[in-house]
Amino acid sequence: MKPRTGRPERGLLELYRDDPERADALVWGRRGALRGAALAAMGAAVGAAIPFARRMPPGLVPAALAQPAASGSGGQPNLLRMEGKAPLVILGERPLVAETPEHMLDDEVTPADKFFIRNNGQIPEPFAGDPKSWTLRIEGEVNTPLALTLGEIEQRFPLVTRRLQMECGGNGRGFFSPETRGNQWGNGAISCAEWTGVRLRDLLQAAGLKESARFTGHYGADPHLSGDPNRPAISRGMRIEKALDEDTLVALRMNGQPIPHVHGAPVRLIVPGWPGSLSQKWLTRILIRATPHDGPGMGGTSYRVPVRPIVPGSRNDGRDFVDLESMPVRSILTNVAHGTRLPAGTRGLDVRGFAWAGDKTVRAVHLSVDYGATWQEARVAEPANRHAWQRWSGRVALPTDGYYEIWYRATDSDGRMQPHVAGNWNPQGYGANPISRIAVLVG
Amino acid sequence: MTLTRAVIASLVLAAVVLFGQKHGLWGVREAPAPPPPTPAALAFRRAQEEAAARAEAARAEAARLAAVTQPAETPEVLPPGEGREEVFGACTACHSTAIIRRSRFTRQQWDDLMDWMVEKQGMNPLDAEQRRRIVDYLAAAFPAASGSAGRRAPNPFLTD
Numbered sequence: 001m002k003p004r005t006g007r008p009e010r011g012l013l014e015l016y017r018d019d020p021e022r023a024d025a026l027v028w029g030r031r032g033a034l035r036g037a038a039l040a041a042m043g044a045a046v047g048a049a050i051p052f053a054r055r056m057p058p059g060l061v062p063a064a065l066a067q068p069a070a071s072g073s074g075g076q077p078n079l080l081r082m083e084g085k086a087p088l089v090i091l092g093e094r095p096l097v098a099e100t101p102e103h104m105l106d107d108e109v110t111p112a113d114k115f116f117i118r119n120n121g122q123i124p125e126p127f128a129g130d131p132k133s134w135t136l137r138i139e140g141e142v143n144t145p146l147a148l149t150l151g152e153i154e155q156r157f158p159l160v161t162r163r164l165q166m167e168c169g170g171n172g173r174g175f176f177s178p179e180t181r182g183n184q185w186g187n188g189a190i191s192c193a194e195w196t197g198v199r200l201r202d203l204l205q206a207a208g209l210k211e212s213a214r215f216t217g218h219y220g221a222d223p224h225l226s227g228d229p230n231r232p233a234i235s236r237g238m239r240i241e242k243a244l245d246e247d248t249l250v251a252l253r254m255n256g257q258p259i260p261h262v263h264g265a266p267v268r269l270i271v272p273g274w275p276g277s278l279s280q281k282w283l284t285r286i287l288i289r290a291t292p293h294d295g296p297g298m299g300g301t302s303y304r305v306p307v308r309p310i311v312p313g314s315r316n317d318g319r320d321f322v323d324l325e326s327m328p329v330r331s332i333l334t335n336v337a338h339g340t341r342l343p344a345g346t347r348g349l350d351v352r353g354f355a356w357a358g359d360k361t362v363r364a365v366h367l368s369v370d371y372g373a374t375w376q377e378a379r380v381a382e383p384a385n386r387h388a389w390q391r392w393s394g395r396v397a398l399p400t401d402g403y404y405e406i407w408y409r410a411t412d413s414d415g416r417m418q419p420h421v422a423g424n425w426n427p428q429g430y431g432a433n434p435i436s437r438i439a440v441l442v443g
Numbered sequence: 444m445t446l447t448r449a450v451i452a453s454l455v456l457a458a459v460v461l462f463g464q465k466h467g468l469w470g471v472r473e474a475p476a477p478p479p480p481t482p483a484a485l486a487f488r489r490a491q492e493e494a495a496a497r498a499e500a501a502r503a504e505a506a507r508l509a510a511v512t513q514p515a516e517t518p519e520v521l522p523p524g525e526g527r528e529e530v531f532g533a534c535t536a537c538h539s540t541a542i543i544r545r546s547r548f549t550r551q552q553w554d555d556l557m558d559w560m561v562e563k564q565g566m567n568p569l570d571a572e573q574r575r576r577i578v579d580y581l582a583a584a585f586p587a588a589s590g591s592a593g594r595r596a597p598n599p600f601l602t603d
Contacts, residue, residue, distance in 0.1 A: 078541070080511065081511070082507060082508075082510075082511050083507055090541065091541060091542075091545070092538065092539055092541040092542050093511060093512050093513075093514045093539040093541060094512045094513065094514070094537075094538050094539040095512075095538060096508070096511060096512045122512075123508050123512065125501070125505055126500070126501035126504045126505055127501065128494075128497050128498045128500075128501040129494075129497070130493075130494075130497070178587060178588075179546070179547050179548070179587070179588060181546075181556065181559075183542065184545055224565060225537040225538060225564070225565075226536070226537050226564070226565040226566070228565050231565050261504050261508075262508065296563065300563075302563075315551075315555065338599065339599025339600065341600065403600070439599065439600075441600045
């Protein structure tokens, strides 16, 4: 089938943009089968023949059209122009939020310039004092409340260096349908930097946890967006078990360097595998509590997911939800950008990326170029340490020229896979981890 | 006799000149070398220089961030419609318009969002008429996108 170009295709694209329901009806027909004129229309819409079209699931929007808005919404994406940062995709300027496209995450250790940015409040004034004089307080259900300077912390407690994945709790939100509140992330709110710091549990042991110590609450120096000085921008907390995990760090350095200001200088928490909002930046205080923390970002539908699945798009106050803790399994493809055009006659493509699964590990990654009809297994490396992401690599065959989608699906150590669609819809859009995919065009 | 006088006068003159030079009455006067700075003074100066460098770095970083986080937005960045000015005024008090422009909700969802903004995000409560105008505008300008293709990226392979 020869791809067509010109007016009709633009018409279909515009139709998809303006009236997706009608576009779906036109392209897929009432029975959802993609053949004949509909197939021609879809081929035209993606700009090429679709070799495995008969295996395309009914109703599926081609990846070429279906990437979340972060990859470029209605035109050119708004790119970050800031010294010390790569041109990340800006999702919002105030608060500053920027996503790292998957193909920019090919480094084994995420460099500071490619580290995604998520803020809930204003970015505080940079600390002009000696970083060693910054004070961190540990208070609440402890025998001896502590007020330690970073200089004292470095002297008194052993420093550890670990590669730790840190992911926004809303990563993948853009895959939910219907759309939910919040930043419409693709898969790019993920990082795996090398963090140096002291274990939070060492500080908690020095303070002496009381019998009643069950939860944490974290506070940072970033002002609330409204400027209200009595309102924290965000203040989340976790079960004490996670605070005592050997990989939960009070981090002082990122990739061997002082932490960049926008990433929480001079000290931040790193709570790997759990929603990034727990990894409080510009850290000033950790409150140990007997009851779950109640700061902004806790309770209701914030960082919480339904236990009993709710109707997508319905209203819910989140009273019966539970906190999102360990993040779900996910994979990214880092060496070929979505939308890459390959020379005619290309019959194979080496692909690689990373996969991770919160507190768990990744057991397998599978690849498909025929919409999931057949899968092949990729190689998956061991993590550099617990809570580090894992490199996967493989090669896919492309039997003809034309439009292909590369689907990549990770399976965690409990056997749970990335599902075909984002499930367990919730009003603020947490936990979307559908099978990842990019589109390439051969010829 | 004259010669003897001349010699004596020369010697006296030489003695006076040398004496004067030695005691700094004329000629090149060497400043007494200052005492070497104490280690404490050195440390103090270094600390001052470091503090000045940190303050300068902090100022520069704040300026860089301000350039990114304070976009020069005007109401025209939003699609035209009744209520646009109110929406721009109420919403951009706290956040830029990017999150508005990317959102697609039903009127009910936009309305609920106003409660959420007041309860969770510290927005000043809106009076009934203001709220109606704001929600009407948002629901008309950014209606819910049904299906999964409503706010999707342009096709990377169709460039004309």
